Amino acid sequence: MASWLDEIKWNKDGLIPVIVQESNSLKILMHAWMNREALVKTHEDGVAVYWSRSRQSLWTKGETSGHIQKVESISLDCDADTILLTVKQEGGIACHTGRHSCFYRRLVDEKWDITEAIIKDPKEIYQ
Amino acid sequence: MASWLDEIKWNKDGLIPVIVQESNSLKILMHAWMNREALVKTHEDGVAVYWSRSRQSLWTKGETSGHIQKVESISLDCDADTILLTVKQEGGIACHTGRHSCFYRRLVDEKWDITEAIIKDPKEIYQ
Numbered sequence: 001m002a003s004w005l006d007e008i009k010w011n012k013d014g015l016i017p018v019i020v021q022e023s024n025s026l027k028i029l030m031h032a033w034m035n036r037e038a039l040v041k042t043h044e045d046g047v048a049v050y051w052s053r054s055r056q057s058l059w060t061k062g063e064t065s066g067h068i069q070k071v072e073s074i075s076l077d078c079d080a081d082t083i084l085l086t087v088k089q090e091g092g093i094a095c096h097t098g099r100h101s102c103f104y105r106r107l108v109d110e111k112w113d114i115t116e117a118i119i120k121d122p123k124e125i126y127q
Numbered sequence: 128m129a130s131w132l133d134e135i136k137w138n139k140d141g142l143i144p145v146i147v148q149e150s151n152s153l154k155i156l157m158h159a160w161m162n163r164e165a166l167v168k169t170h171e172d173g174v175a176v177y178w179s180r181s182r183q184s185l186w187t188k189g190e191t192s193g194h195i196q197k198v199e200s201i202s203l204d205c206d207a208d209t210i211l212l213t214v215k216q217e218g219g220i221a222c223h224t225g226r227h228s229c230f231y232r233r234l235v236d237e238k239w240d241i242t243e244a245i246i247k248d249p250k251e252i253y254q
Binding site: 076 | 148226239
């Protein structure tokens with residue numbers, strides 16, 4: 001009966017790309033993927049759950065690090081093939097490198113410059 | 128010699144997903160895809176060029192509507208498989224429906240509520 005799920009155009013692998021934006025700073029934290037089950041769990045639990053394409057399994061963001069993402073809103077684009085999630089980022093760290101955002105490299109003079117400092121050593125996060 | 132391009136992990140179709148964020152409002156405007164040629168053109172011309180998966184061709188955003196996107200920055204994520212583009216949106220309209228952003232539907236009570244007004248009738252934009 002969840003017709004809102006049927007309005008989504010899942011790709012041929014049954015996935016949809018997800019843009020993750022921090023609700024207070026409006027900063028883009030990461031880009032991930034969800035399948036139907038991940039989106040249902042995210043909506044029901046209010047905590048971001050993604051589909052790991054490398055591990056081929058559901059992945060509750062922060063399950064190891066504690067850096068969970070509390071869902072503020074779930075939006076859909078005009079083509080119904082991308083989700084925008086706004087979240088509160090626990091610990092202020094979304095990236096597995098220990099940085100605030102995964103988008104910490106910026107193109108400057110044909111090189112990817114690192115523009116964000118590591119907040120916490122990954123060895124301390126994932127121990 | 129453009130080694131910055133070789134650092135990118137293109138998917139099996141030679142594409143990378145692109146998050147498009149408005150630089151002044153920090154609003155997410157749209158989600159699109161680029162191939163290597165689109166990214167080179169975007170970088171060189173300073174105007175967003177995407178790869179249209181439906182038309183299988185390069186697509187300069189705004190070529191018909193005039194709503195071009197002037198590039199402010201190009202960033203890459205930790206996995207090197209997503210681009211974040213910040214832009215100045217000409218005309219303040221990124222969506223083909225005539226709205227500011229493509230993400231104009233928000234999940235409320237198991238329904239996708241329309242949260243943004245149409246700024247300009249698409250019939251006037253694409254005539």
